[in-house]
Amino acid sequence: MLNYRNELESMPSYDGVEKNYRIKVNANESTLSLPAAVEERVLNRLSMLAFNRYPNEEYHSLAAQIAKSFSVEESQVLLGGGSSEIIEKVFHAFGGAGHKIIFPQPSFSMYKIYAKAAEAEGISFSLDKNFDLDVDAFIKKVREVDASLAVVCNPNNPTGNALTIAQVEKIAASIDCAFLLDEAYVEFYGLSAVGLVEKFPNLIVARTFSKAYGMAGARVGYMIAQAEVTRMINKTFMPYHLNVLTLAAADIVWQMRDEFSARLQLIISERERMAERLKKLEGVRVFPSQANFILIRLDRAQELKNYLELLDIGIRYFSPDAFGLKNCLRISIGTPDENDEVFSAIKSFNWE
Numbered sequence: 001m002l003n004y005r006n007e008l009e010s011m012p013s014y015d016g017v018e019k020n021y022r023i024k025v026n027a028n029e030s031t032l033s034l035p036a037a038v039e040e041r042v043l044n045r046l047s048m049l050a051f052n053r054y055p056n057e058e059y060h061s062l063a064a065q066i067a068k069s070f071s072v073e074e075s076q077v078l079l080g081g082g083s084s085e086i087i088e089k090v091f092h093a094f095g096g097a098g099h100k101i102i103f104p105q106p107s108f109s110m111y112k113i114y115a116k117a118a119e120a121e122g123i124s125f126s127l128d129k130n131f132d133l134d135v136d137a138f139i140k141k142v143r144e145v146d147a148s149l150a151v152v153c154n155p156n157n158p159t160g161n162a163l164t165i166a167q168v169e170k171i172a173a174s175i176d177c178a179f180l181l182d183e184a185y186v187e188f189y190g191l192s193a194v195g196l197v198e199k200f201p202n203l204i205v206a207r208t209f210s211k212a213y214g215m216a217g218a219r220v221g222y223m224i225a226q227a228e229v230t231r232m233i234n235k236t237f238m239p240y241h242l243n244v245l246t247l248a249a250a251d252i253v254w255q256m257r258d259e260f261s262a263r264l265q266l267i268i269s270e271r272e273r274m275a276e277r278l279k280k281l282e283g284v285r286v287f288p289s290q291a292n293f294i295l296i297r298l299d300r301a302q303e304l305k306n307y308l309e310l311l312d313i314g315i316r317y318f319s320p321d322a323f324g325l326k327n328c329l330r331i332s333i334g335t336p337d338e339n340d341e342v343f344s345a346i347k348s349f350n351w352e
């Protein structure tokens with residue numbers, strides 16, 4: 001008998017098997033890869049890499065660039081393999097026996113798993129029936145349970161709604177513990193709390209290249225916090241945890257991020273166009289979204305999901321035991337043509 005770590009057996013596994021749908025709007029990815037001009041420079045750069053060296057220089061080059069863009073010091077930036085790795089490490093840093101990590105639900109399902117992996121007690125705080133966070137009640141709960149880490153996703157996945165920066169500031173100012181703000185979708189919202197990091201030593205902002213910058217396959221994310229916080233969290237990473245290919249590609253993408261502005265605007269306007277059309281369907285509740293996806297609720301959600309699957313369109317269905325998400329479907333925003341096709345397919349569902 002192999003003697004695994006306690007509780008490993010009861011850990012849920014992330015089901016990473018993704019079907020390659022004709023129209024894949026189930027995972028909040030960008031449906032477009034890199035803009036041609038960016039891709040050309042990335043490929044050019046990759047041909048010049050020193051594969052034989054550990055990627056020290058490339059790590060610092062990207063971290064320094066990100067720091068400069070946000071007017072913070074490089075010592076305030078940490079890079080990770082997607083924001084997933086950043087989040088997991090932050091949970092690790094504030095977890096451990098007897099520590100409590102609190103996060104709203106429904107929210108990003110991995111928080112619960114990371115809390116468990118960090119051997120902390122995960123505490124879910126329910127959003128209201130409109131999926132809004134009662135900020136005062138949340139603050140009260142964070143204090144009451146004496147959490148070591150509070151986590152908020154803004155805009156929230158999978159509901160799409162967002163707190164204002166004033167609300168984020170209120171939370172940061174009112175709790176003593178670490179406060180991780182997951183801004184994976186912030187580029188579709190436009191209001192980031194990075195500017196608050198200087199003021200609040202407990203605030204950690206996690207961001208990613210996976211959504212707005214179409215880099216989900218490269219796995220790169222970053223966090224910004226005060227230098228003392230990054231110094232501590234940095235201890236939880238392996239040396240050279242990001243590979244040179246990812247770092248070099250991300251470096252170019254960051255330098256050329258203006259090339260993404262037009263497509264970001266397009267996703268935002270397509271989101272609004274899609275929301276307006278979906279609202280006209282009887283029996284469909286459309287939740288307001290500031291992200292690159294829309295959450296809807298309808299009685300026959302599972303049937304609709306199955307119907308779309310027959311048409312080789314993948315959208316996200318939530319299992320009935322996912323808290324608060326009964327009969328909900330999440331649809332990522334694709335290109336205008338993809339959105340038209342998804343909408344026509346939804347309309348052609350037998351609504352009787």
Ligand SMILES: Cc1ncc(COP(=O)(O)O)c(C=O)c1O
Binds near residue numbers: 084182219
């Ligand atoms: C809210 C949220 N945070 C973090 C992530 C992790 O993304 P990545 O590791 O690709 O940066 C996701 C991915 O879907 C997400 O929805």
